[in-house]
Amino acid sequence: MRHLRKMQAVGSLAAIALLAAGCSTPANNKDAVAAEGLGTPSAEVAQAAKDFKGPFTYWIGLTFPESSNDLEAARIKAWGDNLGIQTQVVKVNQNEVVQQTSGAIEAKSLPSAMTVPYDLMSTMGTGGQLSPVPDSYAAIGEAHGGWLKSIDSATKAKSFGGKVYGVPFGFFGSVLFSRADLLKQKGFDAPPKTWDELLAQSKATQTPPKTYGMGFALSNVLDGNLTTSIMQSFGGRVADDAGKKCTINSPETATFLKWIKGAFDAGQFPPSVVTWDGAGDNNSYTSGESLFIVNTGSVYQSMKKDDPELAKASAYSALPAGPVAQVAPVDPRYRVVPSSTSDAGKILAQDLFKTLADDTYMAGFMENATYGPVLNSQLKYPVFTDSPVHAGLLKQAEKGTAPAFPDTANAAYSDYQNAFSTPRMVQRVVVDKVAIDKAMAEAQASCQKIYDQHAS
Amino acid sequence: MGLLLTLPAVAVIVILIGYPTISSIWYSFTDRMVGSPGRFVGLDNYTRLVHDSGFLSATANLVLIVGVSLLLKLVLGTVVAVILNRPMPERNLWRLLVMLPWAMPGFVAFMGLRLMFESPYGAINVALESFTSPVPFLSDPNWARVSVVIATVWRGFPFWAISILAALQTIPKELYEAARMDGASAWQQFTNITVPQIRSTVAVVAVISAIWTANGFENIWLMTQGGPSTTTMTFPVLSFLSLQSRQLGQAAAYAVVILPVMALFIMLLSRRKKEF
Structure with a gap:
């Protein structure tokens, strides 16, 4: 019995020593x-x-x-x-x-x-x-x-x-994560170069409700502002070159809205994208639900640690181009x-x-x-x-493209983005099923209010 | 001398309630943005609301989400209070457990519920897997309202239960004994003794709960952010979204427009208090 206690004590000491060693090495490195x-x-x-x-x-x-x-x-x-x-x-x-x-x-x-x-x-x-x-x-x-x-x-x-x-120290970029392993099985050897290619790959590969192609947030969170970049790649613009008058209500924006509504109605998005929080895309991709997501890279960091196999099975590429331009904001x-x-x-x-x-x-x-x-x-x-x-x-x-490109980067554009204006316009179309013209007119009005406030 | 003695209380009310309220009302008539004084724009911020789909949804939800939640909290709270008022083993432990949803931080409660409602891999959907395809609890407009109401009721009913339980315990037992001797059924005892005795408490709790629910932010923001689209939108969330783009004037208008409804609740509460 005494022997057993002694062994337990020695074991405990050894564990503490190991823990201390494990903790101190990175800490010392960090301090250095x-x-x-x-x-x-x-x-x-x-x-x-x-x-x-x-x-x-x-x-x-x-x-x-x-x-x-x-x-x-x-x-x-x-x-x-x-x-x-x-x-x-x-x-x-x-x-x-x-x-x-x-x-x-x-x-x-x-x-x-x-x-x-x-x-x-x-x-x-x-x-x-x-x-x-x-x-x-x-x-x-x-x-x-x-x-x-x-x-x-x-x-x-x-x-x-x-x-x-300000003094810059790094930038957040938008990287397209794709499930290369599953896409390869369907004959897609390279990540999509255009949004239409992405839609085609998504349609051919997804198996809902197990997997969905397009894991892009359409909710009132910062990730939802990816929709602004997609809209811009279709030729839509938030405002004119002077950065004063909103130009959301345009045929190019309508084309973008038709495209995204088509994809949504065809079941390419996980249904929950319209209420995702900031971690929605991360969770969707790491759980295997989405084939594509756009992320700054935080998902890779968590996969590297928790699911290295998924990290290896994924491809990382630039944001696809639209019919008018490739918009990949830095x-x-x-x-x-x-x-x-x-x-x-x-x-x-x-x-x-x-x-x-x-x-x-x-x-x-x-x-x-x-x-x-x-x-x-x-x-x-x-x-x-x-x-x-x-x-x-x-x-x-x-x-990559400059912030706000092809729009003019100014305070009004920032506040337009901070109000999640584009994803809210998209939600009006895909959730509320309002006419595209009406959704654009509403977005135009709220956008102009923001721009007017900055002009005054 | 009397007036002098009330001065500290008056000062506290003016500084902590009067100034912020009057400032908000004033801001709502300006185009003030964060860091800039803004200009007087009259009723501009209010006239915009008429065409704002978010405002219309928030108004509808003031009735739908707040009204339905109150009703369900009343029913559930009363049932639980009546059960907890009866003799049972470990009664204090049960009373403690019932309080848990209300006692835990809102953030934890609503994040937990959100994870449970997630589709397709939330706990509820996993449990239902054998019976049905995934239910879009948070992404379907109708289900989203239902989910938000369930979450709001789950978090709020303990307050009702414990308040009603306190009221139940003040009812003299002799009233029930006399009723039983007169041959009153359990239902008759409930409607003729229990209900009249707890009515005042229920009224006060209802008004307080209505104010809390109408002003609730975390239940909506953490579950749906007011979405999908504007389906579960409420005034606090609209106000927050305006603040997100630094429009203090518009955010104040969303907050001020709900003031008459709150004032009505508070008047009802004051009237009830006088009755005690």
């Missing part, structure tokens, strides 16, 4: 990456650190997996510790960043610095809520081999009036400084941006997070050759 390249601060930054009052708050947009968020938080903490300032990292769900930021703007409680999607940078920048950061943008670009062309032109969009409101993510941040805070924020752009750190960060590259130095990160999804993002960095 987080502290990489933190040197002596410049005199200006050291003085700003002395003058700065209160904790330095930074909002990071949550991404998948959690380890990348933790790494970012650790890096910010290490930077703060190096300067002797207290930091506070707040993780914000990217689906809720607009509401949280809107609340903070109204309550005048924006953080010292934050990460935002392109849309939000656009609305905040032109609304006077961001402090321009042209010098940091130029310095970081120069230190890392220059900005990629598509990112540079998006950052210096005409609607920003020559101002640079959606850069930015680090920005609210104009409400104190002068010392602005200096610190820009120093933090430089710290976060460090290549050793970013290579570690991108290893997990599914961001595409924005700087030339990032092109050499091993992840962009090792991971098929990252490789797809690398291609998209070169060939």
Whole structure:
């Protein structure tokens, strides 16, 4: 009996030791990456650190997996510790960043610095809520081999009036995931190049109610805005070139609506797409329900961990083209400084941006997070050759379309997208069965209201 | 001196209730967006509602979802309260268990229900697999309304049950004994003793529950986001969607337009309270 107890005790100790070893190795590695390249601060930054009052708050947009968020938080903490300032990292769900930021703007409680999607940078920048950061943008670009062309032109969009409101650190792209294993059985050896090809492959391969072809959200979530890109690839436009007058109500939009209604009525979409939440496509694909989804890459990260066989059985390719164009928007993510941040805070924020752009750190960060590259130095990160999804993002960095293309990227366009206007128009047609003309007229009216508000 | 003593309470009401309410009403007459003051646009935000399919759905759902939910909560709450009022083994444990849906965070409750209602792989569809093809609980317009009502009732009925149970326990047992001696049946005892004795409680609970359900956001947003299309749309969700595109004026209009209905509920509640 005593012998048994002894064995149990030894076993428990061994288990604890193993656990400790298992936990400490990645933690040490994380800490090492987080502290990489933190040197002596410049005199200006050291003085700003002395003058700065209160904790330095930074909002990071949550991404998948959690380890990348933790790494970012650790890096910010290490930077703060190096300067002797207290930091506070707040993780914000990217689906809720607009509401949280809107609340903070109204309550005048924006953080010292934050990460935002392109849309939000656009609305905040032109609304006077961001402090321009042209010098940091130029310095970081120069230190890392220059900005990629598509990112540079998006950052210096005409609607920003020559101002640079943020420092990009990566972009979300749209990758078409397809079940290559099942499609191959039906004789489709390559991913579809056009939306019509995709529809044909879907029709030939799906076996409802077990599998459906088109796992694209048509609900009131950000994923539903893929419908705007499809509409644009059919020649539909949200607004005119001046970015002032809505042009939703057009023959091209009608063609797109006919196409999507045809596919929906033919049972190509899983029926639940009209009420999917932000994880709807992820769940549908990983459960084997959908043959095609469009995703930023988070699904690949979860498959790599939980279902490597499915990850291997999938193909990853660019978004298909429509009859008029191929629209595959690059959606850069930015680090920005609210104009409400104190002068010392602005200096610190820009120093933090430089710290976060460090290549050793970013290579570690991108290893997990599914961001595409924005700087030339990032092109050499091993992840962009090792991971098929990252490789797809690398291609998209070169060939993808600018945010909002072919429309004009401005605050009104962002708010049109934030209101889920296109998926709501699609729902009117496929769920409520209203006439296409009526759905377009309704969308046109609500779109114009948004654009008018920005014009006034 | 009396007036002076009421000042703190008045200040709290003005700051926490008066200011936000008046601000919302004012915003609803402007085209205010997040971060900009906006201009006075008169009734523009309201006239738009007439042509807004979301507004029409939300109005219909104020009757459908709120009305049907209240009725079902009343029936279920009363039945459960009557059962829990009877002697039974482990009665306190049962009372505790009945409270669980109401006690758990709304997010957990509605996300859990959403997963159960999912088609085709939600728990309910899996359970029904042998009997029927997958039921589109959340994507079919009619089923979506039914699912939202079921979820709302499931989460809300414990409040009814426990309130009615409290009322039942205040009814003197002598009333039932006298009725039994007079030969009253169980049904007659229920309609002639129980119902009149709990009526005031039910009325108050109904008004409070109506206000909560009409203002409920998480049940709709987590289950259907107001969809499919606008089938399960409600005023709080419409307001939220306008905030999503930073249109504070329009969002305020959606919130203000429901105020008369809320005011009516509150008047009914005040009248009931006076009766106590």
